Amino acid sequence: MPAAFSSHVSVPNRNCSRRSRRWRRKQRKTLESTTDAILVTDEQGVITDFNENLVEMWRIPREIMDSRQHRLLRDAISQRFENPRQYDSRIDEIYSAAAPQTSDVLELADGRVIERFSKVQSVEGRIVGRVWTFRDITERRLTEQALIEADRRKDEFLSVLAHELRNPLAAALMAVRLLQQKGPPDPTLQNLRAIIVRQTLLLSKLVDDLLDVGRITTGKMRLEKKHVALNTILKEAAEVCTLLIERRNHTLSVQFADPSLSLYVDAARIVQVVSNLLNNAAKYMNDGGQIELAASEEDGNAVIRVRDKGFGIPREMLDRIFQRFVQISTPGRSVDGLGIGLSVVKALVERHGGTVEAASEGPGKGSEFVVRLPVFIKTNE
DSSP: HHHHHHHHHHHHHHHHHHHHHHHHHHHHHHHHHSSSEEEEETTTTTTEEOOHHHHHHTTTOOHHHTBBBBBHHHHHHHSSSSSSSHHHHHHHHHHHHSSSSEEEEEEOTTSEEEEEEEEEETTTEEEEEEEEEEOEEEEEEEEHHHHHHHHHHHHHHHHHHHHHHHHHHHHHHHHHHHHHHSSSHHHHHHHHHHHHHHHHHHHHHHHHHHHHHHHHHOOOOOEEEEEEEHHHHHHHHHHHHHHHHHHHOEEEEEEETTTTOOOEOHHHHHHHHHHHHHHHHHHTSSSEEEEEEEEEETEEEEEEEEEEOOOOOOGGGOOOOOOOOOOOOOOBBBBSSOSSSHHHHHHHHHHTOEEEEEEEETTOOOOOEEEEEEEEOOOOH
16 A cells, blocks of 8 residues: 555656756756856855856856855956956845846956846745846947947047138138129129028038037037026027028017016027027928917926927937937928037037927928026025
């Protein structure tokens, strides 16, 4: 009878053992199939599992892995850093804080860059171990650095180019202005001179935008703040855009704010913000359109709105519209500019502690740009 009982219970035991072995093989296959280096430790700091990528990444002697002691593995890995103690203290911090998950970027003495993740393993709320994942991101970091350097060189080139173009353009504009005053009164020549003035002013505006981009990206943009009435800014911005708006036969309506509403800003820069938005509205609209400029106070902010009934903005472009060199393609019509005006707007507004956002219901349904800036509040000091 005892023999029969023994035979009866051994079957499920053998089944459990087979299931366990299958699960173990599956887990091992998963560990070895990943490109990351994997380490699993229990709550006592004993290594319970790892893959060969871990050994290869950190060049760990086999006897250390056979010891199953995380302490020994930590000592070996820490020697790969210029400051071994810093690496080791971070591991202690992770263990003592029992952080559910962590993420670190490790820069090794040999130039490699490793991204390390860790996540606790728990059973019924009790921590039973931690899984560590190591990923070599050296190539990605080098690519990122190369892109940053290329971007810096591009900005540097554009800044130098803009500086070199500025003086010749100023001289050309001065010369053609003199021709307008003293040149032959022939109507054809007058029209040609007017074209030269318009195109030279356009080039000058592009150069100024390029210079601003250079100042912004290098942190050399200086703001000369003063107290100014919001309505003054609206008037000056509207005057700046008069020529383009009239040439396109647009109608501009202005809704002024309360006369007492004032800002503490670099007035010239905020005029530039508003005029850029007005010019943008004028360009992205068929001739004879309507532009609305309105200002008010909302929740302690001065709010400036520029609305148009022009070509509109595709939904997928709303998040990109303020990026440099981004322009909305308009079928059948070319648009002047380099696509940097709105990026300058965003940078200038943010430098003043404000925000700017764009809204549109889609192509052909117009657009609205909303600028919010802190209101200057007078004190009784």
